[in-house]
Amino acid sequence: MKTAIIAALAGALTAVPASAAPESLHHRGQMDQQRQRRAAESIQAGAVFSTVSDDITSITGTFRVPDPFAPTAGPTSANADRATFAVSIYVSLGGLAGEASASACANTTSTLRAGVDVFWDGISGIVTAPFAWYQFGTPAENTAFGYAGFGVAGGDLVRITATAAGTGNPTILIENYGPDAKVAAGATPRESAPPTYGVGDNLGASLCKSEASWIVEAYWLDEQPRVPVALANFTDVTFTELAVKTKSGKTGDATGAKLVEINLAAQGGQLTKTAASAASLQVKRVLGGA
Numbered sequence: 010m011k012t013a014i015i016a017a018l019a020g021a022l023t024a025v026p027a028s029a030a031p032e033s034l035h036h037r038g039q040m041d042q043q044r045q046r047r048a049a050e051s052i053q054a055g056a057v058f059s060t061v062s063d064d065i066t067s068i069t070g071t072f073r074v075p076d077p078f079a080p081t082a083g084p085t086s087a088n089a090d091r092a093t094f095a096v097s098i099y100v101s102l103g104g105l106a107g108e109a110s111a112s113a114c115a116n117t118t119s120t121l122r123a124g125v126d127v128f129w130d131g132i133s134g135i136v137t138a139p140f141a142w143y144q145f146g147t148p149a150e151n152t153a154f155g156y157a158g159f160g161v162a163g164g165d166l167v168r169i170t171a172t173a174a175g176t177g178n179p180t181i182l183i184e185n186y187g188p189d190a191k192v193a194a195g196a197t198p199r200e201s202a203p204p205t206y207g208v209g210d211n212l213g214a215s216l217c218k219s220e221a222s223w224i225v226e227a228y229w230l231d232e233q234p235r236v237p238v239a240l241a242n243f244t245d246v247t248f249t250e251l252a253v254k255t256k257s258g259k260t261g262d263a264t265g266a267k268l269v270e271i272n273l274a275a276q277g278g279q280l281t282k283t284a285a286s287a288a289s290l291q292v293k294r295v296l297g298g299a
């Protein structure tokens with residue numbers, strides 16, 4: 010309901026109908042009661058930056074949208090011609106604690122994040138259009154929206170910035186610099202979508218400002234029993250322009266962050282290999298950790 014109301018008021022920002030993005034929005038809502046059963050599992054790879062007694066005021070991350078494929082090895086490859094394979098790449102201020110999440114934010118606090126989901130449709134054997142979204146709220150809220158009219162394709166350079174500086178409302182910005190290898194982020198973006206409706210009003214003081222992250226995720230599907238999406242094989246995801254700033258004036262990158270891996274027994278164990286330097290954070294798709 011809340012989602013529908015926000016969508017109606019959002020003007021240019023429209024909640025993506027379930028038919029357009031069947032699995033992309035539902036997973037970002039309520040965590041269920043199965044956390045303990047899957048406690049050793051992890052749906053997230055990447056880097057989680059945390060502070061103690063200091064508020065994070067902004068996080069930036071830039072990445073090229075990867076190309077997805079069906080896995081050719083591992084348990085999910087048997088469904089290569091039947092399933093949708095996907096991977097979600099996003100930048101987050103705060104986190105959604107809960108099932109198989111790397112976030113340590115209290116589950117009463119909010120996240121502010123944006124990203125891109127990419128899909129391999131095994132039934133048709135094609136890459137379907139990637140899809141850019143943003144999300145805010147607590148784990149109990151379902152407040153994910155597609156960026157209506159924001160085009161994004163494999164190879165595009167995307168930059169995401171979330172800010173929560175000063176007393177103003179938090180903001181999130183996504184920019185697309187397109188596929189040209191010679192165009193760097195920071196030039197005039199081909200497209201830019203700053204959604205403001207709902208973000209400030211709904212986050213209020215609840216945003217978890219002790220955590221920020223650059224994440225590659227096998228998100229939860231809204232199915233019973235609840236399972237993570239079959240993780241696509243994908244070309245390496247490399248985040249650059251990694252920058253976290255804090256209220257006390259500290260800056261950080263992925264080298265000061267906790268690295269995490271996607272680990273899903275039913276899909277073949279450790280499915281990513283993450284490596285960080287000051288300049289970049291790379292997430293490779295692997296199988297069984299190798």
Ligand SMILES: *[C@@H]1O[C@H](CO)[C@@H](O)[C@H](O)[C@H]1NC(C)=O
Pocket residue numbers: 078079080081082083242243294295296
């Ligand atoms: C992913 O694709 C790469 C490149 O084709 C291949 O080497 C690798 O084995 C694939 N991994 C899986 C799990 O299918």
Ligand SMILES: *[C@@H]1O[C@H](CO)[C@@H](O)[C@H](O)[C@H]1NC(C)=O
Pocket residue numbers: 040106107116117148
């Ligand atoms: C929220 O966290 C508390 C304390 O860690 C836990 O008892 C509760 O089950 C969690 N609720 C949800 C919806 O995850």
